[in-house]
Amino acid sequence: MLATRLDLDRIRAARRVIDPLFLDTPLYQCDPLGHHLGCTVSIKLETANPVRSFKARGTELVASLLTGQGRTAAVCASAGNLGQALGWSGRRRGLDVTVVASRRAPAAKLDRIRALGAELELVDGDFEQARERAATLARQRDIRLVEDSLDIETCEGAATIGLELADSARSVRPSRFGAGSAFDAVLVALGGGAMASGVGYALKTLAPAVEVICVQPSGAPAMTRSWHQRRVVSTDSTDTIADGVAGRYPIPAVLDDLLAVADDAVLVREESIVEGMRLLLEHAGLVVEPSAALGVAAVLENPDRFADRHVVTVVCGSNVDLPAYHHWIRR
Incomplete structure (x- = not known):
């Protein structure tokens, strides 16, 4: 094993x-x-x-778990693809999704996150700054922080x-x-x-x-x-x-x-x-x-x-x- x-x-x-x-x-x-x-x-x-990537395979599991627990919201940091996937899976299950991304992320990815109905917050800096901000929002709002790879x-x-x-x-x-x-x-x-x-x-x-x-x-x-x-x-x-x-x-x-x-x-x-x-x-x-x-x-x-x-x-x-x-x- x-x-x-x-x-x-x-x-x-x-x-x-x-x-x-x-x-x-x-x-x-x-x-x-x-x-x-x-x-x-x-x-x-x-x-x-x-969502044009593999990421929804994971967010489908996350969103299903959250709705099963009676949760109504989640936040993640994303370079773009995870945010789209969580937005798609969350919308399908009635979750309010917030995505934190770098202002330098590709515009096409950011536009698609918005189109999927997620709240999008942009930060200066790179993905690591986005991850820090997402963790802060999760604590402030008492909602689930979805962390790619760690979860x-x-x-x-x-x-x-x-x-x-x-x-x-x-x-x-x-x-x-x-x-x-x-x-x-x-x-x-x-x-x-x-x-x-x-x-x-x-x-x-x-x-x-x-x-x-x-x-x-x-x-x-x-x-x-x-x-x-x-x-x-x-x-x-x-x-x-x-x-x-x-x-x-x-x-x-x-x-x-x-x-x-x-x-x-x-x-x-x-x-x-x-x-x-x-x-x-x-x-x-x-x-x-x-x-x-x-x-x-x-x-x-x-x-x-x-x-x-x-x-x-x-x-x-x-x-x-x-x-x-x-x-x-x-x-």
Whole structure:
């Protein structure tokens, strides 16, 4: 048994709570992208849903729990995607949702949070300042503070992605990529760690031969540094276009989970992230936000590691400001 906060029975039960709109997302082999990268590439697409990211898998659990407890309100800090997801799940269940975000967050994400009916408060500074303000509001209003990655529901919601991947891995004939496995590595964006620890836990429990590789921008390396040093390592600042994974203070409990389930954690350069976005558009027809291109960036930076292998990259979000997107991919 893996020594983590996660539980396989709870993750399986989560599928009965999460709206089916967010479950059983497409997983398909993308040959044009694979030919360009020199390996077999499959895409796990988490953007074809009402909030355009995987985050609602977790907020569906949180919102269901809160309404079951008779709660009527919640607050969270968000780089954009969590706020949208909590707004969607909260509206569906009659919760009043407040989202605290940085003024520097992509305008498209902020506009969508407002459109979903959530109260939006903006702060100067980065996500960490938003997190501090959200905690203050929770105390002042005596409402639930939803903390991505720390709240186990956000991790176990994301872990349902891993269940779907594990089911796919076990449903095919044995191949040279590993006994009974359709692929031998999964590339997961790493920020606070909810998706990486959740997907990693499900795979290591149900398909342990599959390598779990976490990918983070070099401009926001706190969790990757922490994973390699096996202790919390914070940073003074971040400098990356991948706003969705730009945290500075890893959560100790989440790091412990990640240490138990991840095989590796790597950093990638900004130019590789941009190239990954461009390749996903050109070869897969997908407009994605920078965090969703981290897996492709990892293959670009280390092609020998992945040559002739079959990898899955989790495309985790597509909430992006189009002017910024066009600027990046034309650069």
